Each structure stands twice: as C-alpha cells, then as structure tokens.
Amino acid sequence: MTNSSFSRRNFLGLAAGAAGAAALAACGSSGPSNKGGTSGGGSSGSASYWSLSGEPGQPIRQAAIDRFNAANPSTKIAPTFFANDDYKQKIKTAIGAGQAPTMIWGWGGGGLKSYVDGGQVVDLTDWFGQNAAVKEKILPSSFGAATVGGKIYAMPIETVQPIVLFYNKKVFDQVGVQPPQSWGDMMALVPKFKAKNIAPFSLAGQSRWTNMMWLEFLLDRTAGSDVFNNVFAGKAGAWSDPAVLDMLTKIQDLVKAGGFEKGFSSVVADQNADQALLFTGKAAMMLHGSWSYGIQKANGGKFVSSGGLGWMNFPPVEGGKGDPSNTVGNPGQYLSISSKATAAQQDIAKKFFSTTLVDDQEKAGWVKSGGVPVLTNSDSLFTGDDAQFLKDMSSIASKAKVFAQSWDQALSPTAADTLLDNISKLFQLQISPQQWVDNMNGVIGK
Amino acid sequence: MTALAPPAVRVKEPTAAGRGRSGSVAWMALPAMLMFFAFGIIPLLGVLGLSFTTWDGIGTIHFTGLTSWKAELKDPELPHSLLVTFEIMILSWLVQTPISILIGVFLAAFKRYRGFLAVLYFIPLLLSSVAISITYKALLDPNFGLGTGLGVGFLNQDWLGSSKLAIWVLVFVVSWQYVPFHSLIYQGAVRQIPVSMLEAAQIDGAGRLRQFFSITLPQIKYTIITSSTLMVVGSLTFFDLIYVLTNGGPGDSTRALALEMYRKGFMANLMGPASAIAVILVLVGLLLAQLLRRLGGRGDESQLEGA
Numbered sequence: 218m219t220n221s222s223f224s225r226r227n228f229l230g231l232a233a234g235a236a237g238a239a240a241l242a243a244c245g246s247s248g249p250s251n252k253g254g255t256s257g258g259g260s261s262g263s264a265s266y267w268s269l270s271g272e273p274g275q276p277i278r279q280a281a282i283d284r285f286n287a288a289n290p291s292t293k294i295a296p297t298f299f300a301n302d303d304y305k306q307k308i309k310t311a312i313g314a315g316q317a318p319t320m321i322w323g324w325g326g327g328g329l330k331s332y333v334d335g336g337q338v339v340d341l342t343d344w345f346g347q348n349a350a351v352k353e354k355i356l357p358s359s360f361g362a363a364t365v366g367g368k369i370y371a372m373p374i375e376t377v378q379p380i381v382l383f384y385n386k387k388v389f390d391q392v393g394v395q396p397p398q399s400w401g402d403m404m405a406l407v408p409k410f411k412a413k414n415i416a417p418f419s420l421a422g423q424s425r426w427t428n429m430m431w432l433e434f435l436l437d438r439t440a441g442s443d444v445f446n447n448v449f450a451g452k453a454g455a456w457s458d459p460a461v462l463d464m465l466t467k468i469q470d471l472v473k474a475g476g477f478e479k480g481f482s483s484v485v486a487d488q489n490a491d492q493a494l495l496f497t498g499k500a501a502m503m504l505h506g507s508w509s510y511g512i513q514k515a516n517g518g519k520f521v522s523s524g525g526l527g528w529m530n531f532p533p534v535e536g537g538k539g540d541p542s543n544t545v546g547n548p549g550q551y552l553s554i555s556s557k558a559t560a561a562q563q564d565i566a567k568k569f570f571s572t573t574l575v576d577d578q579e580k581a582g583w584v585k586s587g588g589v590p591v592l593t594n595s596d597s598l599f600t601g602d603d604a605q606f607l608k609d610m611s612s613i614a615s616k617a618k619v620f621a622q623s624w625d626q627a628l629s630p631t632a633a634d635t636l637l638d639n640i641s642k643l644f645q646l647q648i649s650p651q652q653w654v655d656n657m658n659g660v661i662g663k
Numbered sequence: 664m665t666a667l668a669p670p671a672v673r674v675k676e677p678t679a680a681g682r683g684r685s686g687s688v689a690w691m692a693l694p695a696m697l698m699f700f701a702f703g704i705i706p707l708l709g710v711l712g713l714s715f716t717t718w719d720g721i722g723t724i725h726f727t728g729l730t731s732w733k734a735e736l737k738d739p740e741l742p743h744s745l746l747v748t749f750e751i752m753i754l755s756w757l758v759q760t761p762i763s764i765l766i767g768v769f770l771a772a773f774k775r776y777r778g779f780l781a782v783l784y785f786i787p788l789l790l791s792s793v794a795i796s797i798t799y800k801a802l803l804d805p806n807f808g809l810g811t812g813l814g815v816g817f818l819n820q821d822w823l824g825s826s827k828l829a830i831w832v833l834v835f836v837v838s839w840q841y842v843p844f845h846s847l848i849y850q851g852a853v854r855q856i857p858v859s860m861l862e863a864a865q866i867d868g869a870g871r872l873r874q875f876f877s878i879t880l881p882q883i884k885y886t887i888i889t890s891s892t893l894m895v896v897g898s899l900t901f902f903d904l905i906y907v908l909t910n911g912g913p914g915d916s917t918r919a920l921a922l923e924m925y926r927k928g929f930m931a932n933l934m935g936p937a938s939a940i941a942v943i944l945v946l947v948g949l950l951l952a953q954l955l956r957r958l959g960g961r962g963d964e965s966q967l968e969g970a
Contacts, residue, residue, distance in 0.1 A: 313723075416806075422824070423912055480805030482913035483823035490804065499806055630719075634931035638915070645826065645914035 263293045264319035264558070264565040267308060270298035274375070277582040285573040292565045294320075312337050317555040319562040320569070325362030325371055325551040326627040333365045338553040342368045344567060354575040358620030359549035359591045362627070371551035372570050376588030377614040378547040380430050383509060384502040384527045385495055388415055392501075396527060400438070400467070400534040403502075407474045410501050416478030418471075419500035421486035425637040426625055428644045430504050433545040433624060435464040438534040442543065442619040449627055451662030456654045460538070465643060465650035467534075472644055482645055489516060496520040504531070506546055507589070507610050510603070522602065530613050540618045548620040549591040589614060635660045707945065714938035731935030735927075741940070743915060744923040745947075747830070751919060752898040754834045755841075759894060760887070763842050767849025768879060781850070785843045792840065796907035799836050823909050826916035833905060833917055837898070845890045852886035853879060892955045899948050920944055 268278050275298055286293045297318070299307055304322075311317050312332060321338065323329055332338045345352045359373035384396055392413050397403040403417075410417040421427045436444060440460030447455035471477075478500050484490045489512055494500035496517030503509070510528075514521040533541040552574070554566045573579065575592060583590040584598040589610045599607040614620060625633040639656050642648045648656070714731055718724040735741060770781045787795070802809045803822040810818030822832050856879065864874050902921040905911065911918030911926070918926070920940060928937030 423910055478806060479819075480821040480824035483800075483803075483805070483821070483829075483909065485800075485910075490807065494806060630930070630932040634926065638926075641912060642914040645912070645916075647826070647914040647916075 263295050264562040264569070266294050266296045266320040266322070266569075267304070267311075267318040268296065268298055268322040269304055270300055274586075277375075277579075277586060280582060281573050281579055284576070284578065285569050288572070289565075289568070292561075292568070294565065294569060312555070315557055317557055319555055319558040320566050321553045321555055323371065323551050323553065324547070324626055325373075325549070326622045327629050327633070328626075329363070329371055329551065329553065330365050331629070332553065333370050337556055338370050339556050339558075339563060340368050341370060341372065341554070345369055348571055351571045351575055354592055356549075356591050356593055356615050356620075358544075358614060358617045361620055362548050362622040363551050371553040372574065373549035373591045374552050374574055375550040375591060376547075376583050376586075377549055377591050377610070377620075378507045378588070379544040379610060379613045379617070379620070380434070380504060380506050380531075380546040381528045381544075381610070381613065382502060382504050382531050383495060383513070384529075385498055385500070385525060386527045387525050388498050388501045389527075391498075396529060397502075397532050399532050400435075400537075403532065404471065404474065404476075406501070407471070407476050411475055415498070416494060416500040417476050417502060418478070419491045419494040419503040420477040420481045421484045421491035422477070422482035422641070422644055423484060424486040425641045426623070427486050427491065427505075428640045429624055429637065430506075430545065431468055432464065432640060433621065434504070434531040435467055435534065436461065436539075437543050437545065437619070437621060438531065438539040438541065439464045439467075439537040441539040442621060445621065445624065445627075448657075448661060453661060454658050455661055456657045461654055462650045464534075465653055469643065469646060469650065472646060482641070492516060496525070510606050528606065528609060542616050543619045543621065544613050544617040545621045546623065547626070548614075548622060629663065631663050632660045710938045710941045713934055714936075714942050716935050716938075718934040719932040727935070731933075732939050735936040735939040738936070740915065740918070740923055741943075744918050744920045747915075747917060748899060748919040748921075750830060751833060751837070751901065751917075752895055754830070755837045755898055756891060756894050758834055758838045759842055759845060760891065762838065763845035763890065764849050764880075764883070764887070766842065766846040768853050768875065770846060770850045771853035784846060787840050788843045788847075790840075792903040793907055795836065795840055796904050799832075800908055803832065824913050826913055829909050829913060829917050833901075833908060836904060836908065837901065840904075841894070841897075845894070848886055848890050849883060852883040856882045888955055888958060892952055895951050895955065896948050899944060899951075920947075 266282065269275065278298070279296065282294050282296050308317075308321060308323070312321070312335070317337065321332070323332075329338070355373050356377060359377060360369060363369050363371040363373055382397075388410075389396060392409055392415070394406060394409055395402075397406055407417045420431075433445075440458060444455065444458045444461060478484070478494055491500075491503060491505070492509060492512045493516065495503045496513055510521070510526070513526055517525075520526060530541070530544060533539070552570070554563055558566070580590045580592045580595050581598055584595060584607065589595065589607055593615065596608055596611055599611070621627075624636060628636065636657065639648065639653050643650070643653050713724070715726060715728060716724050717727040717730060766784065770777050770784070800823070801807075805819055805821050805824065808818070810816065810820075820828060823829050860878055860882070861874060864878055869877065900921055901919060902925065905917055905919060905922055906925070909917045911922040921944065924937050924940040924944065927933045927940060
C-alpha cells in the first residue's frame, strides 16, 4: 500500500473529471473484472463486494475472498475490482441508484458520512458490541473515521498509514545537531541548517495536501482534537478558536523564517521532488505519510539501507493542549454493508468480517506488502530490513489516543477544496491567519 | 466550447444572377455546420442549461434558477481570475506580436539559410503543451533544475513559486510555443506584398526601416488582426500549460478563468457555478473577437491603393 494514498489524491481531480463524462461512459462498459457475475444487489445466495484493483492490494483482497469462499461453499462472495478513479464514480452512482454491492469499500470520513446521511449503510454499533472479540482485534484508533455521530458504520480493514516526521540522519550528523523534541527545537534548527545551505524542511507545496499535513499536526498539538471535530460536526464558527490563529501564525513564522526549501510552492509531490530533497541531503526533514518510506527505499539508492533515514512522531508544541501521542493520516480503509442488501447477504458480510478479515493470513498478507495492518498484535510479523520501521509505525498507530483522518478526506469535496485553496494561500503569505479563519468558517457544514 | 471559431465574415447578399451558384456552395458548408452544431452549439446550450442548476456531478440535477449565477458573481475569485486571464492575454500579446512579425519578415526573404532556420523555428509547434510544460517545469526547478545543473546561480530563481515571476514564466513559455505559429502566418503575409511596391519605395530612396514601417506593416494589417484574434481568444482557454506548470499557483496568482472553472467543477463538485464561468468565458471570447474585427475597419478598402 505504499502509494495508494498518493494516487488517490493525485487523481482526485481527474476522477471527478470523469463524472462530467459519466453520460458518455455510460454508453460503453469500462470493463471491470467481474469475477462473480452478480452485480448490484445480487442474488440472495451470495454477497457482492466491490473494491480497488491493482497491486499490491488486489491480490490480498482476492486471497481473502478465496479463503472465505473455500470455507463457505454455500454462501459465496463475488468480488468486482475497479481502478481507483472508476471506483469513486461507480460506487457513488450505484449507491444513489439503489444498486450498491453488499459490501462497500471506502475511505471513511466525509464519504462515509454522505452514505450515512442517505441511510445507505448499516449501523454496525450493536454488531461490534455483540462481537467484542472482533473489535478487539482491530486498532482502536482506526474506528474514528468509521464513526459518524457516535455510531460505527464501517469495519476498519487493510493498513494504517500515519504521517510522520522523516529526517536525514547523515545531514543531522554533518551539522552536529539532534532531532527536534519540540516545536521550539524545530524553529531553532531552521537557522542552523540554513547556515549550511541545507533546507530545514522539504515540502511539495504545489500539491496543497502536503501543506495541510503541517496544519493538521500543529492544530492537534496546540488545541487537541476538539477543534477539528467541531468543524467536522458542522458547528458554526468552529474555526474561530484562538488556538487556530495561534497555529496559523506559527506556520507563517516558519515560512517567513525560510523553514521550507527555496521554491517549495512550485514543487509537486507526484514527481517525488520533495522526497529527492531529503535523500540527496538538500533538505534535513520532511513531514510525510508512511508510504514515503517505500519511495525513499526505491529511489534513494543506499540511503535507507545504510541507515540514513530517521523518523519520529510530530513533536509536541510548548504549552499545547494536544496529546503528543496523537497522529494524523489514513487510519485504515473501510468496509460498510449496504442497507439495501438482503438479510442473508448482510449475514454473509458479517461472517466475512468476523472470520476472514481478522485472520492471521490477512494480517501476514498486508505486512508482506510493506504496510502496517489495522489488526493488533502484528508486531511479531515485522522481520527483515523493514522491521524497525514497521514496528515504529505500528506503535505510533496503536499508541495514538486520537488517529485523526486527513482533513481533505474527512470533509465534503466542496469544503475540502476551499480548505486546500486557503492553505496554499496561507503558505504563500497571500492571506492572514484571520482571513483564513473567516474564509474557512464560511464553508463549515457545506 | 474551448476553441470557438472567429465569427464568419459577413458576405454581401448574392445578386440575383449568382443565385444558382451559391446554392451549391451552401451545400458544401453543411458538413462543417453539422460538426459545429454537434460539438459547438449543443454542448454550449447544455452548459447554459447547467448554469441554472445545482449539481455535484454525480447525484440528481436540481433546477435552482439563478442560485449558481448569484453565488458565482459574488465570489471574489471571479474578478481575480478574470484579471489574471487578461493579464496573461495582454502580456503574451505584447511579447508575441513584435517577435512574430520580425521573425516572419526575416523568414519571408527567399534565402536558403533562412529556409533552414525556418525549420528550426517551427520545432516547438510539433510539441504538445503538456510535454513543453513538463520540460520547463523540470528545467526551472529551483533545487534540481537548470541553475543547479549548469552551476549558474542566476538561473536558480524561484521561477514558478513566486507570485511575481510565475506569470512572466507562463507568458514566456506560451510565447516560446506560439511565436513560431504566428511567424508562419506573418511570413505568408509578407510574401504576398507585391514586389512592385517595395521596388517603387526603393527607387524613391526609402531605407529598410522606412520600407518596413510604411509598406510592410500597413500591408500586413489584416494579418495582424487575424493573428491577434487567435492570440487573444486562444489565451482565454489556456489550461493545460498553466495546469501543469503552476496549477494556478502559487496561491491563486496564476489561476486564470479556465482553471477556476475546472477547480469549481471538478475539484469542488460545483457544476452550476462552473458552468456559469464557462458561459462567461464564451461571452468574453465573442466580445473580444467582435472588438478586434471592428478594429480592422470595414474590410472593403483596397490594400493595393497606389500600387
């Protein structure tokens, strides 16, 4: 799952573009690999499951279904896999038309909320209550993005991708400084690296969501998780918290101090230029998703294998209310059950949830692909070169009091776009923290 | 609806004697008219219709009257993106026109080495905008770009990351791509100037400069209008180039109207306001094309007066 998050965001715009062409696309089948034959509601004897195609996820998903079907020959699951972009369109249209598959794969958060508002997915709160054993096998922090209005509407599956602060150990040795333990340390490191012509932080500013990760952490460290929870809940004026102004000022101070590499606002994450800055030693630190590890390993030559790459959770902010164990990122992927499915189909899905999706083979499959499973007690499986990284990611994810979902995934597309737009202007110093707050209050709940 | 054809020149009513012939001529226009209808007019009407609705691109389309228009006209991003569009339009016209005319005049002379140069000049025309943009983006990268590669500090500017520089870089890349095309048009125009006029001027003792300003420039007046119309209307629809180079950034410094439309429609899922922007784009384009045509005069005076 190293770069699933990437493509998801990169193609967010293009995916939506496909919507405009939906009328045309309807004329010709785009040919997803339908292995079961049931589509939509399906017959009562079998349940349908839609998910994403492509490596490394699809073989692991297919293997899970094969295991389930072998064990339950009378109640089979028929999977259909779609490319990322196609899926986003297809699933929304299918749900809207009452043709949803039994099991709906997704990212939780804002997307899940729209299904819940439309009464399209089954409330799983009671089921998890009765099946405590299943719930205990899953990292508690993964349930946040599956919960809407205090109720659980999806089962966390697959992998956890926290965002961490990566750093180049060689550059730190060269300059003779220690990794930061606090926001104050981070600011103090800026002039030290700049004096040696090294960018303190690498940032792909043109991609916008990269800038957002900074705000997510800073807000959490200064104010805790309440502020964004209020925004997510649609409370009027939720951004008008003094802590928001405080953290926006902090980030503008960092920009003014030259904390990011020269020309950061024209660097694009798709081209991995931000990653290259870190492994070439042109930048000392980089805040990025855990999938960055795979990119550093693949592109950085011997950088990772020679122990050049360091990582840590985002350090605390002095005087901040947030718990320093909190993290941000993709707390998991999610599987919901369609409320339009028959009782028999829902039972098949629940059986799938409680057996195959929490078994050891499922866990081992995702670890082998280089990801940290949402399932607990995976640590014994972390062996080989990547063991330390996997252990640390797992510990960050499992120890987090709150594993917040990326803001752009948690909010509706309209609000998310305004957010990203204002964030890029903030980093460009085109708007003041107060203007940012005013603009963002304007789209709360939209 | 991106590339609108410049409005057709009004033709004088055919005389009674010529009516038989004009019938068959009208037939010939039919295929073009059909294409224009299917891919120009019908989508345009669709967009006009959508601008009076609320639609997230996926669910059902709700007719909501003027809601989308009101929201769009109140949005401060609309005047900003209009401003950016005009800025790019005017700057790129100012840069491209003199260079294109000079290269066109230079290439118009029948000399072998100029023919060879002409081939070189036209190479950018063979490349797609996206390929050009990606190449320039890599060359101008402040950390791994041309400046670092050649060790020339001056080239290490924050070309695309600074609000002031980014728009000039855009104008430069646009010009790099389209100057060859406009040079080609001017080359053809200059070659059509009757040699007798230039010879007469020479006999009267006019120097190169005088010939250029008194004969060449007035003679290519209509070509200048044609080329300007193409530049101005074309610059309204710049999308791919800006999208790849800056994506409208830094902040919203280079977010032209076409990018604002894309952002509204496909990023924020607001198809109604996005359609309203599309309609505004069409209106601005038509208006500008008309204006430029007026500038060209009535079009019935002879260019060969005194020849």
